[in-house]
Amino acid sequence: MSVHDLETPSVLIDLDRMERNITRMQERCNELGLAFRPHTKTHKIPDIARMQLEAGAVGIACQKVSEAEVFTSAGINDIQIPYNIVGAQKTARLADLALYNRITVSADHPAVIAGLAEAARANEMAIRVMVDLATDIQRTGAPLDDVVDLAKRIDADENLHFAGLLVYPSNVTMRPAIQEALARLNEAGIGVDTVSGGGSGAALHAHEVPELTELRVGTYLFNDWSSVSKGWCSLDDCAMTVLATVVSRPTPDRVILDSGSKTLAADRWDNLHGYIVEYPEARIYQLSEEHAHCDFSACTARPDIGERVHVIPVHTCVVTNLHDVIYGVRGETVEVSWPVAARGRVW
Amino acid sequence: MSVHDLETPSVLIDLDRMERNITRMQERCNELGLAFRPHTKTHKIPDIARMQLEAGAVGIACQKVSEAEVFTSAGINDIQIPYNIVGAQKTARLADLALYNRITVSADHPAVIAGLAEAARANEMAIRVMVDLATDIQRTGAPLDDVVDLAKRIDADENLHFAGLLVYPSNVTMRPAIQEALARLNEAGIGVDTVSGGGSGAALHAHEVPELTELRVGTYLFNDWSSVSKGWCSLDDCAMTVLATVVSRPTPDRVILDSGSKTLAADRWDNLHGYIVEYPEARIYQLSEEHAHCDFSACTARPDIGERVHVIPVHTCVVTNLHDVIYGVRGETVEVSWPVAARGRVW
Numbered sequence: 134m135s136v137h138d139l140e141t142p143s144v145l146i147d148l149d150r151m152e153r154n155i156t157r158m159q160e161r162c163n164e165l166g167l168a169f170r171p172h173t174k175t176h177k178i179p180d181i182a183r184m185q186l187e188a189g190a191v192g193i194a195c196q197k198v199s200e201a202e203v204f205t206s207a208g209i210n211d212i213q214i215p216y217n218i219v220g221a222q223k224t225a226r227l228a229d230l231a232l233y234n235r236i237t238v239s240a241d242h243p244a245v246i247a248g249l250a251e252a253a254r255a256n257e258m259a260i261r262v263m264v265d266l267a268t269d270i271q272r273t274g275a276p277l278d279d280v281v282d283l284a285k286r287i288d289a290d291e292n293l294h295f296a297g298l299l300v301y302p303s304n305v306t307m308r309p310a311i312q313e314a315l316a317r318l319n320e321a322g323i324g325v326d327t328v329s330g331g332g333s334g335a336a337l338h339a340h341e342v343p344e345l346t347e348l349r350v351g352t353y354l355f356n357d358w359s360s361v362s363k364g365w366c367s368l369d370d371c372a373m374t375v376l377a378t379v380v381s382r383p384t385p386d387r388v389i390l391d392s393g394s395k396t397l398a399a400d401r402w403d404n405l406h407g408y409i410v411e412y413p414e415a416r417i418y419q420l421s422e423e424h425a426h427c428d429f430s431a432c433t434a435r436p437d438i439g440e441r442v443h444v445i446p447v448h449t450c451v452v453t454n455l456h457d458v459i460y461g462v463r464g465e466t467v468e469v470s471w472p473v474a475a476r477g478r479v480w
Numbered sequence: 481m482s483v484h485d486l487e488t489p490s491v492l493i494d495l496d497r498m499e500r501n502i503t504r505m506q507e508r509c510n511e512l513g514l515a516f517r518p519h520t521k522t523h524k525i526p527d528i529a530r531m532q533l534e535a536g537a538v539g540i541a542c543q544k545v546s547e548a549e550v551f552t553s554a555g556i557n558d559i560q561i562p563y564n565i566v567g568a569q570k571t572a573r574l575a576d577l578a579l580y581n582r583i584t585v586s587a588d589h590p591a592v593i594a595g596l597a598e599a600a601r602a603n604e605m606a607i608r609v610m611v612d613l614a615t616d617i618q619r620t621g622a623p624l625d626d627v628v629d630l631a632k633r634i635d636a637d638e639n640l641h642f643a644g645l646l647v648y649p650s651n652v653t654m655r656p657a658i659q660e661a662l663a664r665l666n667e668a669g670i671g672v673d674t675v676s677g678g679g680s681g682a683a684l685h686a687h688e689v690p691e692l693t694e695l696r697v698g699t700y701l702f703n704d705w706s707s708v709s710k711g712w713c714s715l716d717d718c719a720m721t722v723l724a725t726v727v728s729r730p731t732p733d734r735v736i737l738d739s740g741s742k743t744l745a746a747d748r749w750d751n752l753h754g755y756i757v758e759y760p761e762a763r764i765y766q767l768s769e770e771h772a773h774c775d776f777s778a779c780t781a782r783p784d785i786g787e788r789v790h791v792i793p794v795h796t797c798v799v800t801n802l803h804d805v806i807y808g809v810r811g812e813t814v815e816v817s818w819p820v821a822a823r824g825r826v827w
Binding site (some may be wrong): 196 | 485487521543563566567569588591592595614618619620621622623725726727728729730736738739740741743745746747748768770773784785786797798801802803804824826827
């Protein structure tokens with residue numbers, strides 16, 4: 134099948150670039166003596182996780198229990214879910230998942246730990262739990278002063294196993310806190326299996342945080358325009374594009390594509406919604422649900438109705454999640470159609 | 481099944497409110513002597529389209545051919561696709577669809593019309609085509625001065641039928657252009673079947689544009705926080721909420737919910753990502769893919785880890801499209817689970 138046979142909009146993955154991204158990240162981790170744990174939220178496809186494991190990854194990361202269930206069903210058994218799993222139903226599902234698989238979760242509060250312990254006890258098994266350390270992004274995470282207490286609670290419970298420290302993102306600015314946390318845990322006589330860092334930007338500086346034993350990165354697989362803009366990769370590293378058709382040319386400078394927010398997602402970077410490969414000076418200034426509104430005033434060339442273009446999205450992970458199928462392409466050949474198996478798994 | 485048995489995050493539809501919204505919009509159109517054509521992009525569910533038809537709608541609107549295919553497969557036959565259908569594959573699919581169903585599309589350019597004519601000719605049938613008139617939103621649409629020429633091209637082609645004027649949104653500001661377009665078409669001897677207006681805001685002022693014969697509205701079915709903010713409806717009219725769990729309380733003022741951009745979409749209104757029913761003063765200031773970051777500093781009460789809340793999303797249509805199933809709820813009872821049949825149909 135040729136790319137020309139595909140309908141638009143369609144999500145295309147340049148296989149050469151994707152394979153290069155997989156290899157390069159694994160090699161970098163190998164050089165640094167870091168275990169690599171790719172985050173599957175970016176692709177949600179078991180076959181791609183297998184490629185990452187074959188390249189040398191130690192396991193994968195998923196962001197929700199229901200996402201992990203798709204991968205264990207596909208035979209992938211070492212999964213980290215760096216998330217507070219809260220609620221009787223969810224922790225019960227987690228405990229079932231962890232019966233036959235090596236599952237690790239994180240926690241930042243005694244209430245979360247208590248919930249995990251209860252579910253593990255009911256299932257007569259032990260769940261691996263890391264302590265989630267608060268970082269610069271101010272999302273979840275326990276303050277440094279609470280780390281030892283939380284680790285002790287996990288360690289003391291016969292149905293939980295303290296699996297180490299989780300840091301997201303593990304930027305260089307976090308190094309002092311990581312060192313201090315490890316020192317205090319050591320002093321308290323608590324062993325630390327893993328120091329799991331992560332984040333696409335932090336990955337570039339992993340060599341500056343030698344305390345890390347493992348790295349979790351997701352976006353590197355496909356990359357996207359915000360990653361290029363942040364200096365994390367180059368345009369040539371972008372494996373994902375959205376193939377779109379010009380459906381309207383209402384004025385000399387305005388071009389409408391058939392890829393709206395239900396295709397590209399509504400994420401913005403620098404107030405724009407993506408980058409058109411064939412027309413680098415074009416600006417996707419607005420998205421309706423099924424239309425991309427583009428300003429071509431800075432371009433010398435203009436496309437005709439019916440012309441196809443490739444759009445590098447702002448944020449790759451959310452684009453994958455909008456589509457039931459994405460296409461692996463080499464040159465002009467569609468080599469593989471991947472069902473996005475874990476699409477929409479948010480529980 | 482009770483709502484308490486549902487996992488989070490889940491999309492809930494308050495059936496009483498939805499039914500009231502369906503009835504109220506249909507009654508308003510009846511009073512104004514307008515045909516009502518609900519836009520199914522908001523729900524993407526055949527059963528709900530049937531409810532809208534049973535209440536008195538003349539047909540439905542879909543935004544893409546592949547979306548329409550789902551509804552014709554479910555036995556719904558009168559579908560308007562207010563979109564430029566461009567490309568040999570798409571127009572061929574459209575022509576097949578139109579063989580056994582009453583399908584109407586729109587066009588704003590001779591190239592689009594030529595493509596439709598070619599596909600219809602190859603299929604030995606006629607496609608109904610409206611002229612899309614440029615409006616204030618500056619998306620697609622032909623300028624007023626091109627309307628008669630485009631209508632003549634459609635009218636002259638034996639495989640096309642000129643189906644009238646499409647105006648989106650049909651705000652009161654468009655009335656002069658609509659009147660002028662109709663006058664010119666009349667002068668040219670071209671009959672106008674339909675003047676199809678639409679848009680949630682425009683619908684409130686439809687009585688001020690008596691030239692309209694039909695109204696297309698989608699969002700009214702569920703409503704959302706941006707609609708409330710724009711004054712198009714009240715909070716009590718919002719039928720869609722996202723049920724979410726508090727998973728982290730890292731600081732006294734910060735609350736993290738398990739509903740991120742893969743649940744609520746990334747759409748913003750007034751720089752916020754939704755409205756928490758139980759905590760109206762809370763601000764959802766940021767979304768990660770699987771976390772909602774909320775600022776509770778203005779709230780007197782604070783939730784505990786594990787507490788469930790209802791979030792009214794910014795934009796209902798894109799939320800439906802993220803989920804495989806949504807739940808119809810009456811009181812505490814989950815009355816129905818609807819597969820979102822046309823989810824992800826963007827071709």
